[in-house]
Amino acid sequence: MSDSPRRAVVLVSGGLDSATVLAIARSQGFDCYAISFDYGQRHRQELAAAARVATAGGATRHIVVPVDLRAFGGSALTDAIDVPKDRDEAAMSAGIPITYVPARNTIFLSLALGWAEVLGARDLFIGVNAVDYSGYPDCRPEFVAAFERLANLATKAGVEGARWTVQAPLIELTKAEIIRQGVSLGVDYSLTHSCYDPDAAGQACGHCDSCQLRLLGFADAGLTDPVQYQPR
């Protein structure tokens, strides 16, 4: 496998963060392989968004791996549990939200790792963020570092001396900073989907935590979110 340009696997959910991460990885010169997961999420519009984002973002290839986390239950993102709406910032940042999917980023990074090993990539890019989503344990820098360490022990490549890097370039950024960086790199945020609870037509609700953080981010950045929201 050629080492030039270097390949990277980029986790692309179709949301604002991962669209930005793909643009960052490309701006660093990586040949990007985008991976998404069909995990039984209620907000399946994000898979269509992921395909749009991967194409627009210049990914060399995009795969969707089916892995049905509904088998486990336990999350408002996969079960028939109500997604919280219209919470204030204090409520959104307190504790671990019901939208937490057990071990989700561990599972997703593991699958990305398997594909990366086959591709000869040594870099994984993930759009986790410890500022706006501090309630998710698997969005913290110590989680990312522990996964990197695991990857070096878990793989043939690691045993043979390769060093894995899990790049989480958004981890310390606010949502407004993420959006500004994405805009400067030419990300078209109209292609992205963030809502946990879209309507049948795929329009964002504007009231779940994800929509609210997104709207606050655009407001803080002094920009207008190009996505259409449901009339209320």
Next chain:
Amino acid sequence: MSDSPRRAVVLVSGGLDSATVLAIARSQGFDCYAISFDYGQRHRQELAAAARVATAGGATRHIVVPVDLRAFGGSALTDAIDVPKDRDEAAMSAGIPITYVPARNTIFLSLALGWAEVLGARDLFIGVNAVDYSGYPDCRPEFVAAFERLANLATKAGVEGARWTVQAPLIELTKAEIIRQGVSLGVDYSLTHSCYDPDAAGQACGHCDSCQLRLLGFADAGLTDPVQYQPR
């Protein structure tokens, strides 16, 4: 969720090792939840064996999670690559075999972790073995320890103070020792399936690395393998 008896998630492939691990977990008093993976393996007979093993081994529940690793390619276990046959012990223990599936145990343990968190289990049991399968990086004690550390950082339970344990009770045992322990715990090895390359009827080939290690193990233990092999 009740803490008594303690729940454990046991990775059950349908092979000899995981059947033994399930018996060990049960003998320790755990309420066992068996998890298997439909990952596009060529030797799909192991999924039928996994269901038999889970039932006979007293698992409270058994789930099969579909996660199609063929999307990545790169292994003789999922691709149309020939499975090596009739290798001697030196060849089998040299290097990382073509039957290595990139990041497989990382992926499987991650999925087990997600289910365990929902179940309120804190123990994962896996039948990895560093003696007979020393070529697989994700069968080593340092891999298991790194995953345990990751689990404590990755999960809501870990953040809330729970300590995860990844139990790998076979890790330092020879195949003969595993078989002796299983027999002493009443494991019915006729229900298990180890072959990487069974025929259409599901009969084991007797010549792939997995069959050879199994047959050597029974011979070393002074026992006869109850499984039928293909006539040659």
